[in-house]
Amino acid sequence: MNKRFSFLVFRFLFLVCGILINAAAFAxxxxxxxxxxxxxxxxxxxxxxxxxTILIGLFIYVFIVDRKxxxxxxxxx
Amino acid sequence: xxxxxxxxxLQKNWWKILSLLLLIYTVVGGFLMEVPRLFILNETIRNLxxxxxxxxxxxxxxxxxxxxSIRYLRGFNLRNDIFAHQFAAVGSFFGIxxxxxxxxxxxxxxxxxxxQSLGSILKEPKLIGAAIAxxxxxxxxxxxxxxxxxxxxxxxxAVYNIFAFAMLFPSIWIIPRLxxxxxxxxxxxxxxxxxxxxxxxxxxxxxxxxxxVIGWTLLGVWIATLKIRLQLIRDKTxxxx
Numbered sequence: 001m002n003k004r005f006s007f008l009v010f011r012f013l014f015l016v017c018g019i020l021i022n023a024a025a026f027a028x029x030x031x032x033x034x035x036x037x038x039x040x041x042x043x044x045x046x047x048x049x050x051x052x053t054i055l056i057g058l059f060i061y062v063f064i065v066d067r068k069x070x071x072x073x074x075x076x077x
Numbered sequence: 078x079x080x081x082x083x084x085x086x087l088q089k090n091w092w093k094i095l096s097l098l099l100l101i102y103t104v105v106g107g108f109l110m111e112v113p114r115l116f117i118l119n120e121t122i123r124n125l126x127x128x129x130x131x132x133x134x135x136x137x138x139x140x141x142x143x144x145x146s147i148r149y150l151r152g153f154n155l156r157n158d159i160f161a162h163q164f165a166a167v168g169s170f171f172g173i174x175x176x177x178x179x180x181x182x183x184x185x186x187x188x189x190x191x192x193q194s195l196g197s198i199l200k201e202p203k204l205i206g207a208a209i210a211x212x213x214x215x216x217x218x219x220x221x222x223x224x225x226x227x228x229x230x231x232x233x234x235a236v237y238n239i240f241a242f243a244m245l246f247p248s249i250w251i252i253p254r255l256x257x258x259x260x261x262x263x264x265x266x267x268x269x270x271x272x273x274x275x276x277x278x279x280x281x282x283x284x285x286x287x288x289x290v291i292g293w294t295l296l297g298v299w300i301a302t303l304k305i306r307l308q309l310i311r312d313k314t315x316x317x318x
Contacts, residue, residue, distance in 0.1 A: 032114040
């Protein structure tokens with residue numbers, strides 16, 4: 001009787017552990033996907049460099065237009 | 078001599094340099110700093126520094142335009158009308174950019190990841206509200222273009238600009254929240270007051286988001302001042318002839 005009871009408890013614990021492990025594994029799978037690889041191999045810096053080039057280029061352009069208008073305002077075409 | 082010119086240039090134009098620095102920080106920090114890891118959004122949460130900033134910049138530029146319209150009606154100085162017109166023009170441009178970037182973002186987070194049908198996207202109150210707001214401002218430019226008399230044009234378009242501004246916030250903020258929307262901030266999405274609420278937005282996002290709003294807005298103001306100065310030169314030559 002006692003032996004059979006302990007066997008049942010063992011089976012029950014085994015089941016609970018199985019569910020928990022399964023749940024933990026599932027939780028690990030369900031992490032939001034991020035671009036960690038881009039970070040790992042450094043490719044994200046390429047994107048940053050490209051965007052910075054465009055941004056600084058745009059600012060240089062706006063700055064040149066600004067200077068041209070200043071010259072127009074002073075009446076020196 | 079040259080030295081003094083440079084100092085006065087910096088004193089007058091420090092905010093243009095500030096705009097450049099803030100936007101460099103936005104791009105570097107916006108791509109490289111840690112962001113919250115969320116489902117559906119994933120890395121696209123970084124669009125907060127670009128897409129949302131367009132709309133915030135638009136609202137600030139429209140507010141400036143509104144103030145200049147009121148100032149025009151108080152003294153009927155045509156200079157104020159030119160200011161109101163050009164700020165509204167750059168504001169609308171920011172709005173169109175915000176709309177365009179929003180379509181790209183929605184395409185991936187609403188259509189692909191939440192499998193929303195095109196029909197539900199087209200019924201989306203936030204999109205309809207934003208479209209209404211932009212079309213009202215579009216009508217402002219149509220109205221301006223339809224007058225030949227300068228004073229009448231300035232006066233009626235200033236009054237219309239006040240109406241357009243009064244319609245802006247109900248159509249882009251209030252109505253989408255009343256009826257529910259996929260867009261963050263609506264009752265359905267349970268995200269409260271995204272980007273504005275101090276308790277709601279993640280502190281990591283705030284570190285880049287607020288400087289980004291200031292940077293993009295200053296860039297918009299800079300472009301608007303260029304357009305204003307050109308218009309002033311143009312009107313001056315008109316008067317001289």
